Amino acid sequence: MALPQPNLDDRRFQALVDEAKRMVQQSCPEWTDHNVSDPGITLIETFAHMVDQLLYRLNRVPDKNHLAFLDLIGVQLFPPAAARTDVTFWLSAPLPQPVEVRPGTEVATLRTETEEAVVFTTERELSILPCELSHLAGGAQGTVTDRDTDLADGRGTPCFSMTPQVGDLLLFGLSQPVPHCVVALRLDFPVKGHGINPRHPPLTWEAWTGEGWTACEVDGDATGGFNRPGDVILHVPPGHTASVEAGHRAGWLRCRVTPVVPGQPAYSATPVLISARAFTIGGTASAAHAEVVRGELLGPSEGVPGQSFTVARPPVAAGGEPVVLEVGGEEWQKVEGFGGSTEDDRHFRLDRTTGEITLGPALREPDGTLRRHGAVPPKGVPIRVRSYRTGGGRRGNVARGALTVLRSSIPYVARVENRQAASGGVDGEDVANARLRGPIVLRTRGRAVTAEDYEELAREAAPEVGRVRCVATESGPDAGGVRVLLVPRAQDDGQGRLDFAGLACSDELLGQVTRFLDERRLLGARLLVEPPYYQGVTVVAELQAKPGHSRGALQRAALTALHRHLNPLTGGPEGTGWPFGRPVQSGEVFAVLQQLPGVELVDRVRLFPADPRTGQRGEATDRVQLGPHALVFSYEHQVRVG
Numbered sequence: 001m002a003l004p005q006p007n008l009d010d011r012r013f014q015a016l017v018d019e020a021k022r023m024v025q026q027s028c029p030e031w032t033d034h035n036v037s038d039p040g041i042t043l044i045e046t047f048a049h050m051v052d053q054l055l056y057r058l059n060r061v062p063d064k065n066h067l068a069f070l071d072l073i074g075v076q077l078f079p080p081a082a083a084r085t086d087v088t089f090w091l092s093a094p095l096p097q098p099v100e101v102r103p104g105t106e107v108a109t110l111r112t113e114t115e116e117a118v119v120f121t122t123e124r125e126l127s128i129l130p131c132e133l134s135h136l137a138g139g140a141q142g143t144v145t146d147r148d149t150d151l152a153d154g155r156g157t158p159c160f161s162m163t164p165q166v167g168d169l170l171l172f173g174l175s176q177p178v179p180h181c182v183v184a185l186r187l188d189f190p191v192k193g194h195g196i197n198p199r200h201p202p203l204t205w206e207a208w209t210g211e212g213w214t215a216c217e218v219d220g221d222a223t224g225g226f227n228r229p230g231d232v233i234l235h236v237p238p239g240h241t242a243s244v245e246a247g248h249r250a251g252w253l254r255c256r257v258t259p260v261v262p263g264q265p266a267y268s269a270t271p272v273l274i275s276a277r278a279f280t281i282g283g284t285a286s287a288a289h290a291e292v293v294r295g296e297l298l299g300p301s302e303g304v305p306g307q308s309f310t311v312a313r314p315p316v317a318a319g320g321e322p323v324v325l326e327v328g329g330e331e332w333q334k335v336e337g338f339g340g341s342t343e344d345d346r347h348f349r350l351d352r353t354t355g356e357i358t359l360g361p362a363l364r365e366p367d368g369t370l371r372r373h374g375a376v377p378p379k380g381v382p383i384r385v386r387s388y389r390t391g392g393g394r395r396g397n398v399a400r401g402a403l404t405v406l407r408s409s410i411p412y413v414a415r416v417e418n419r420q421a422a423s424g425g426v427d428g429e430d431v432a433n434a435r436l437r438g439p440i441v442l443r444t445r446g447r448a449v450t451a452e453d454y455e456e457l458a459r460e461a462a463p464e465v466g467r468v469r470c471v472a473t474e475s476g477p478d479a480g481g482v483r484v485l486l487v488p489r490a491q492d493d494g495q496g497r498l499d500f501a502g503l504a505c506s507d508e509l510l511g512q513v514t515r516f517l518d519e520r521r522l523l524g525a526r527l528l529v530e531p532p533y534y535q536g537v538t539v540v541a542e543l544q545a546k547p548g549h550s551r552g553a554l555q556r557a558a559l560t561a562l563h564r565h566l567n568p569l570t571g572g573p574e575g576t577g578w579p580f581g582r583p584v585q586s587g588e589v590f591a592v593l594q595q596l597p598g599v600e601l602v603d604r605v606r607l608f609p610a611d612p613r614t615g616q617r618g619e620a621t622d623r624v625q626l627g628p629h630a631l632v633f634s635y636e637h638q639v640r641v642g
Contacts, residue, residue: 083425135173173250201225289396303379314355481526
């Protein structure tokens with residue numbers, strides 16, 4: 001049963017004994033010996049014990065009936081959700097042939113004396129494709145020209161205009177597209193300064209996908225912004241595909257000159273590229289905190305309706321391959337209920353929390369006949385589960401770089417790592433929350449009509465969702481439809497700081513919620529499931545510390561307070577997440593900082609609207625306005641303590 005019953009064996013009776021002694025003093029004052037050695041006291045304690053048991057059970061009857069009713073209407077505890085992250089497989093050396101990483105490849109954290117290893121498995125196949133540099137092109141003012149001849153001469157080719165301008169391009173054509181792969185560009189530049197800060201060059205790397213130029217993650221730029229020889233390590237996005245540039249068809253990557261950050265210098269002269277190479281050194285695959293169990297034997301069939309079996313390793317995590325029963329060589333399919341099943345339908349139900357698998361029951365009709373809702377396997381036939389995934393929970397929200405153990409041997413793969421912290425792991429639902437959810441289930445009855453219905457059903461579809469907001473679409477082609485905004489659960493770094501990538505909704509999560517709501521929406525209702533818009537805010541504050549307080553400690557405390565207050569999940573006045581559409585005002589930030597221990601005075605607070613995707617900031621202001629359905633995101637606060 002998904003909802004556990006209360007424990008009825010607690011024993012408390014001292015209050016009854018004390019009450020009986022007080023009544024003895026009123027009704028029989030001549031009885032003065034109330035010591036435990038007195039036989040009368042022994043009788044009082046005996047009856048107090050019996051009455052205590054009766055009262056306790058009587059008081060627990062409503063709870064027991066409530067849970068039984070919830071089980072009757074089909075309320076089940078939500079299973080734990082599995083954390084997810086991207087895992088990068090690094091090759092021992094560049095290879096001329098592809099390296100295949102199969103789905104279900106296991107990576108894990110280090111096992112210690114006190115903690116078991118946390119195991120993740122890849123969710124789809126990864127092909128680490130080889131590549132080499134086949135073409136070079138450059139452009140300025142929107143014109144792209146071929147640079148192959150200049151590079152082949154060995155004299156070098158200018159990367160940009162003589163004085164680089166914003167928008168100048170340098171393009172590298174790979175021999176084939178390499179989606180999901182890690183590419184190293186080995187570039188040779190004369191050692192020379194070009195006026196920029198080599199730690200923060202005004203350059204953006206992009207790859208051509210079917211939807212346009214998409215940013216690449218730069219894992220390292222040893223050239224210091226084209227100031228010296230070195231390697232540039234790029235993580236190519238999934239949609240990388242071939243295109244035609246400067247008359248050549250290739251898998252193109254490009255480097256674009258971007259506006260400099262305020263306070264940073266720009267290029268004073270163009271770098272000159274002497275030689276260039278490209279090769280693949282790794283690939284990235286998505287992984288989930290779950291282990292795959294294959295071919296588990298549940299036991300033989302008893303040949304009767306309503307049989308139930310339990311898998312050996314509950315809970316059963318969502319995702320991956322569908323759970324399929326194999327009964328005597330036949331496949332049985334999972335259903336949500338047996339209401340529409342006939343006696344010939346090979347159906348079963350699965351409780352993911354407990355791992356219980358139930359076959360169709362037989363119900364007695366008013367005329368006395370039995371009606372079977374689902375087929376019954378013949379007696380003695382072995383029943384096994386083809387495969388299922390077990391795992392999930394908050395334990396899977398491991399830190400960046402924690403997944404370093406490759407449990408499945410792969411030739412030519414030297415090491416593995418997760419470059420971002422895992423997120424989305426949520427423990428299973430408890431009974432208290434299920435009791436609160438019961439009336440909502442009765443109200444919605446599996447149908448989305450009101451905004452509250454959409455929000456509650458979205459949480460039911462994906463427990464890893466932290467916040468849900470349902471709004472009406474007011475403009476555009478979907479005007480009059482329903483927008484469901486999802487904020488996934490994300491773990492901070494312990495100081496309130498969130499990784500912006502952790503707030504992104506995966507395609508799998510969006511598709512899972514969309515399919516669930518689409519089956520329950522009203523006929524004709526247009527549905528759109530997407531993440532909200534995040535308005536980045538940078539706070540620049542100047543504080544004065546009280547005498548005897550550490551300036552460094554106060555600065556860290558101020559940054560923590562800002563990140564926790566301007567937090568889409570746990571911030572805001574109530575600590576339950578920043579309210580949708582609520583503006584950020586400097587006066588409110590003043591109050592947050594002034595309450596910190598050790599703050600003598602808050603001298604100045606300035607707010608800067610920022611784009612957390614591009615890093616671009618706006619002008620200083622006292623109020624950052626948010627759209628009606630937008631959330632705030634803390635972006636690189638700066639605190640100076642005097």
